[in-house]
Each structure stands twice: as structure tokens, then as C-alpha cells.
Amino acid sequence: MEIGFLLISIIKIVAIIAYLYGLFWAMGHSSKWVKIGGVVLGFAIIQAALSVPIGGSTILNNFDSGLLFQACTMAMVALGLNLIYGFNGQFSLGQWGFYGIGAYTAADITFRWVNGDASGLFVVGIGVILGGIVIWLVGGFLRKYRRVPVLSSFTLYLVGSIIAGAVALFIGKSIAQGLVGMLGTAASPGPLNSPIAMQIVFFLAIVFAGIFAAEISFLFGLPVLSLGSDYFGIATLGFTIVVNVLMVNSDTILPFPEMKGGRGMIGIPKLTTWFWAFLFLLAVIVIMRNIIRSSHGRAILSVREDETAARAMGIDIASTKLFAFVLGSLFAGLGGAVYAHYIGFLSPGTFTFLVGFNPMIIVVFGGLGSMTGTVAASFGWIFFLEGLLRVLLSQMGTEAPTWRFVLYPIALLLLMLLRPQGLLGNIEWGFLKVALVKRTELAQEASETAASG
């Protein structure tokens, strides 16, 4: 009977992977109509499975849809980490911290909004826009000088960001003051609390939370990325630990009483639907795939392969690393925001660095530098572990989660020893195939050189 759960979860994994294969195939088709039709159909199939009842219950019940959303957010986080570690070669353990920052930021915005306080949205929104402008201005200023030490540029960015934050706090609070009446309270919602307005605020909250995480990662990554591979790993691990400490003390050290510190934040509106999860996952996949196919992506790959050679080719190593790191953190922040509004409850226990090794394990399993592998491994990981947990729960009782953590590292060790390139290796499906140079061009060039020489 318990083995049945495991079998069912394996069947689900096979179905999901077939679904992903079909989706990526359709997206990679040359015809525009197949692309659009594939995406719409891909959305509709799951939406139907979630909502259309067949014989009294839907195909995917509440539990399964929960796993699906979790897998979507995990795929976003793991894709971001794969960009940082798999494609750019920077061993980062800070992804979970940015995930947490995204989750708490977005949750705070919508939580305040439904409770009649618009300051969250405006402060964060204006803050990230001003922060972006400041980073752009300071970057332009620094480009006039040559060989600026990291510490100096970091100081300038930090001071600029603090000023931007203070200005945003002031403007945002005064705008929010004027909107108090429009929002109403939780008991009697005002005109700006209608369902459509909520959806817009939700969208903005996710985007702002992602950009906020990205800007934090810019400030953090600027000094830390110059440290070198394993020191960078330890420093980012420290970042995750410090973020978690701040979460536990969010109502004492930080001025956010609504986050309730270690007791966990409750009352976050559950706004995540399949539409939003699918949209953001798709956006992350498309953005990442296009960047990897661009010249930025080739620069990112070349930094991983050989820094000296990349430098000789005229690639700015520091800014390429920073670009990949910031983009990866942006994806993590988006994932966190989507997750917060699915689960409706945030506790610092979700964001400890021990749990934060999950995306790293997924990336290693899926294959470094393989987007298909990462997405498939995220879905497979979540569904398989839940099946395994059910089997273990009946055998081990409350010890099951611990057993899970005993089995992870053994699997990781075996993988590292036997197949370091990941289970799926470098396979890419349909849309995600990266053709850096077309083979025909290469052959033509070779024949030309042969002819001339």
C-alpha cells in the first residue's frame, strides 16, 4: 500500500516530464502559431486538471496542486542558481537567502495592502526604482575612472542605496497617507481592495520583491564575488544565515511587527493561482534561455570555462559574474514571492540554510549548465520526495523528515563520486537547445579555410 504512493508519484513525475517535453517542443517550434498554441494548451491542460471536476473530484487534488506550485517556485530558484553556479561557475549558497527576501518582501506588501496600509507597495516600489536609478548613475560615474578598488565602488553604491531608501521611505509613506480611505480596512474593504486591484497589486508585489532581491544581491555580490570560488561559497552561506537571523528577529531588530519574528507571519493573502505560477515560471525560463543565447550568455559561459582566456578576449570578468549573480537572485526573489502567496504563511524555519541546500542538490542532480535538467529535477524532486515521505512516514513515524536528510547526502555523495556531470547531463529539449554556432556555418567556414589554404 505504501509502495503504491511511491509508484503513483513516479507516474506523476513521468507525466510531468512528458508535459515539460511537449511544452518545450512546442515553444521551440518554428511556427509562431504552434508556439502560442502550445503555451496556451500547456496552461489549459493543467488548469483543467486543477479545476474541472471529473466524477466528484478534480484530477489534481489540493495536495497535488500544492506540490505543483512548490515545484514551480523551486524550479525558478534552481534555475537562478544554475545560472550562477552551473553556467557561471560561482558556487553560491546564498540563493535561499534571496528566496527568503523575495518571499517576505512580497508578503509584507500584500499583507499591508489587505489591511488598509498602502505604504508597503509604495515604499518598496519607489525604493527599487530609485535604487535602480542610483545604481545606474553611480555605475556611470565609476565608468569614468579606471581600476577603481572594489571597496570604493561598494561604498559609493551603499551610500547611494541608503539615500534612495530613505527618500523612498519618506515619499512612499506620504503617498500611503493619502490613500488610507481608498483602501478601507480588512472588515470593510474600500474601492482599491477589489479583486482586480488585488491582482494588479499582487503582480507588482512579485515584480518589486524580485527586483528588491536583485538589488540586495547587487550590493552583496559586488564585494563578495571578487573573493574567489570557495570563499565566495562561505560568504554566501553566511548571507543566508544572517538573513535567517534577521527573519527570526524581524519584530525586534527590524521594525516589522507584522512579520512576528520566529513565530511566523500569518494572514498573507493566498493569491497564487496556476496562471501566475505558470506565467512567472515561463517568464524565468524564456528570459534565462534568451540571455544564455545572447552575447552576455556566451560571456557568462566563457568566465566559467577559463577566466584568463575570457579576460584576454576582452570580457569584463567582474561585471559578468555580477550580472549572472544578480539575475539569478532576481529569479529567486520572484520564486519566493510566488511561494509566499501560495502557502499563506511564512516562518523563518523555511529559510534556514539547511533547507537552502535543496536548490543546490537539484542543480547538481539536473546537471550543471542544463536548464532542462534543472526544471525536470525540480519537479521530480518535489514529487518524488513527497511520495517517499509518505512511504517513510508509515514506516518511521515522526523521524521521516530526518531520514530524508540522511538519504540526501548519500545520494549527493554517490552522484559526486560516480556521475559529477549530473543525472541528465547536458541534454536540452526543444526550445531550450542552445545552438551557439550553427553547424552548417561552421562547416562552410571550415571548407572556405581549406579552400583558401
Next chain:
Amino acid sequence: MQKVSSQPSPVIHEPKASLAWIGQLFLVAVALLALYLVVSNLIKNPILFTQFVVSGLQLGFVYAMIALGYTMVYGIVKLINFAHGDVFMVGAFVSFYAVSRFNLHKWPETAFPGISEGLAVVIGSITVMLLSMIVCVMMAVTIERVAYKPLRDAPRIAALITAIGVSFFLEFFGALNFVFSPRFIPYDRPFEVVAWYIKDGIHRITEGQAPPDNSVTFSNIFIIIVLASILVQFFLQFLVRSTKIGIAMRATSFDKPAARLMGIEVDRVISFTFAVGAAFAGLGGVLYAIAYSSIYTQLGILPGLKAFVAAVLGGIGSIPGAFVGALIMGQAEALTMGYISTPMRDAVAFTILIIVLLVRPTGIFGEPEKEKA
């Protein structure tokens, strides 16, 4: 990679760094702020400050024992041995079982009934520590053989992921009910705690009596930790400077292929290094458990990371550097706990790591790496 760019080329004169003063100003501001916090608190209440320094010293000397293992292993195989903190945890647990379950610390009294009480306690406690050290050594050597040796030629990150995996395995395997259980376990000390306070001379605190206000207290645990840590330092200095295996260790750390050509068994030297580091981590674990008298399976993570930061601060690969770095870390942490806020103690450790690596990546005692021809 950075080494290459920082070396001035013989032909082209590199332009001077511009805007360096901004970063220097920032550093000076941070240093002045820290100095202001320390000095103002010292003047405000020197006795409380001294008490924090004493607790910081106790923490620092424990970190010193863990940091030795990090610094030696990193010096030789360039691997951040994540599992080192968990070896430390296992040391604490082994001594817990030896003391609470098997009463190992009482064996001199059972074996030689006429022995004096003080001597029996000393011999019993030393036996417990030795047992922990031996178990830790065996475990570390096994880990090295099973997990790290096959990956010696793999990329460094693969070895680091493996180390993290080993660390996880130890923590969560230990958290199973039939191993150590996931709970916080109160730790029975193998000897009585004796505390003293300093106010108009040194006085002993009798049982149940609170020390008077405005006095600095310390205990025999503090003295034992300080003595043990200093002894370990001298022992290691002797081992590395004056013995044959120490010379082999230094040669291996300097140039592995050349050491192999000179007839040094590199694998054996690496195993030995892991063993020595684990022995001191085990000792540190016992002393940590005695000092803070509560153990659980994730005990080793943060002390391990902080000890690593201490090793980097002192200059990784350098034994006196690890000692000095650990003492600085202990002070930074104790003063942060006292004057800023307790949860920020972890933040301070990693801030120190980042600042050290940016300003002086070789640490206090480290020598700049020589360019390989």
C-alpha cells in the same frame, strides 16, 4: 586569477588605482565606529567589559582548537572541510556517552580505591577526552578515505559539495532517535565547576552564593580551556617544526608533486593531517560541551564556520595565525553579544570574513603566495 593582474608587468606600467580613498575612508569609518563602541563601553563600565572579555577568551580558545584543523587541512589539500564542525560535535557526544552512560570518568576510583580524589578526577577527565579524540580521529580518517580521496583530482567545488554532504550526513544521521536523538541534551560534567570572583583579590564562590556586584567571575573550566588550547598550540608547533612528519606536511603543503618525488607518501601525510585536526576538534568538542553544558546534533555548524573564519582571519595555513584569529573572533563575538545584540553574533563573524578577504586576503600571518613559474 587576481594574482596575475596584481603583479605589475615588467614592460607596461599599470596606472594607479583611482578613487581608492573612498574605500579607505569607509574602512576607517567602520574601524572608528568599532573602536568608539569598544572604548566608550570600556570607560562606562570597565568591570562588565572585562567580564565580556573573559567570556570572549573562553570562546576564542575553543575556536582556536577547531580552527587548527581547518587551517592545516586547507593548507595541504585546499579543501574547506565542512565536516570538521561535525567531528567537533561527535567529540562532544562521545564524551557525553562516556560520562553519563558508562561513568568512564570514575574508573580510577574503581580501579584504585585508595587514590586521592583530585588525582582521580584529573585522570578520569583526561581519559574521557582521549577517548573522544580517538573516536574523532578514526571518523575523520574514514571520511577522508571514503569521501575526499576519490575526489582529490576533481574540481575543488566538487570536493566542497562532497564535504557539505558529509557534514549533512553526520548531522542528520546523528539526529535519528537510535543514534543521538534530535533534542538538546543536558550534559553532565565529569568534574565539579569551581568559580572564583575577582574583587579585592580572588575569592572562591561557594555553592548557591551569587558573586557580588561589580566583580569579574571565572571558573576552572575557563582555566582548563585556556591551558589545553595553549598546550595544543605548543604541541602542534613542535610537531610541524621539529618532527619528520611535520616536515613532510610542510613539504606537501608547499608542492605536492615535488614532495611525492622526494619520497614522501602524500596520501599518508594527508590522512595524518586530517587525524591531527580531528583529534583537536574532538578535544575542543569535549571542552565546549563542558563549558556550555548542552549538546545537540547541529552544535558543530556555527562554531565550525566561525573557526574557519578565524583561520582565514589569521592567514589560512598558518598555525599561530589560526590561534590569533580565533582569539579575535571570540572577542568580536562576545563584545557583540554584550553591547549590540545576541542574534547579531553570527552576522559579525561573516562581516569580518568579507572585510578580511577584501582588505588582506592572506590574513594577518599569511605570506603572499608565490607566483609559480
